[in-house]
Amino acid sequence: xxxxxxxxxxxxxxxxxxxxxxxxxxxxxxxxxxxxxxxxxxxxxxxxxxxxxxxxxxxxxxxxxxxxxxxxxxxxxxxxxxxxxxxxxxxxxxxxxxxxxxxxxxxxxxxxxxxxxxxxxxxxxxxxxxxxxxxxxxxxxxxxxxxxxxxxxxxxxxxxxxxxxxxxxxxxxxxxxxxxxxxxxxxxxxxxxxxxxxxxxxxxxxxxxxxxxxxxxxxxxxxxxx
Numbered sequence: 001x002x003x004x005x006x007x008x009x010x011x012x013x014x015x016x017x018x019x020x021x022x023x024x025x026x027x028x029x030x031x032x033x034x035x036x037x038x039x040x041x042x043x044x045x046x047x048x049x050x051x052x053x054x055x056x057x058x059x060x061x062x063x064x065x066x067x068x069x070x071x072x073x074x075x076x077x078x079x080x081x082x083x084x085x086x087x088x089x090x091x092x093x094x095x096x097x098x099x100x101x102x103x104x105x106x107x108x109x110x111x112x113x114x115x116x117x118x119x120x121x122x123x124x125x126x127x128x129x130x131x132x133x134x135x136x137x138x139x140x141x142x143x144x145x146x147x148x149x150x151x152x153x154x155x156x157x158x159x160x161x162x163x164x165x166x167x168x169x170x171x172x173x174x175x176x177x178x179x180x181x182x183x184x185x186x187x188x189x190x191x192x193x194x195x196x197x198x199x200x201x202x203x204x205x206x207x208x209x210x211x212x213x214x215x216x217x218x219x220x221x222x223x224x225x226x
Contacts, residue, residue: 026118088153096143096146180209
């Protein structure tokens with residue numbers, strides 16, 4: 001596989017690894033600095049000895065290995081099918097769960113929890129506090145709706161199920177709405193707890209809007225072609 005094709009298929013994996021590793025460099029003690037990063041091996045140790053980190057990181061890696069095995073055993077998977085499979089898989093095993101739910105909602109993920117506080121200072125408040133319950137509602141929606149649906153869409157991709165474009169388009173709509181609902185309040189209010197971290201987070205979050213739109217257009221064309 002050429003490098004460009006590999007990057008196209010595996011960029012969700014690169015994004016997963018990036019979010020897992022970059023948190024090791026965030027230093028809460030440098031929150032007042034423009035670039036709040038430093039190297040401290042204790043942050044790496046904290047992750048690698050955390051059952052929470054190991055569980056969701058391990059599930060993500062195991063899922064990647066599994067879908068690659070399915071690809072080898074079946075024909076008919078396009079590069080976009082493969083990319084989308086990894087995208088929805090890693091949403092279920094890492095971005096919804098290891099990141100948002102464990103780091104934002106329950107705040108038990110080492111390093112990423114501190115990063116979430118830097119990204120949005122509402123996380124300094126206890127769960128379900130009146131001033132953060134809006135965000136917690138979005139997190140609980142990920143727990144009960146988006147993460148399970150992401151697993152369902154992953155399974156539908158691996159089965160090459162005919163109904164997949166319909167369910168996928170529905171989930172993509174939820175992603176667009178959820179991303180906008182999560183980020184727009186602070187954008188409208190002009191509130192950025194840390195100018196670099198907050199805006200970098202918003203830039204990365206835009207991926208969920210762009211990818212969801214593109215995959216929904218693709219799904220609509222597949223439905224119309226039948």
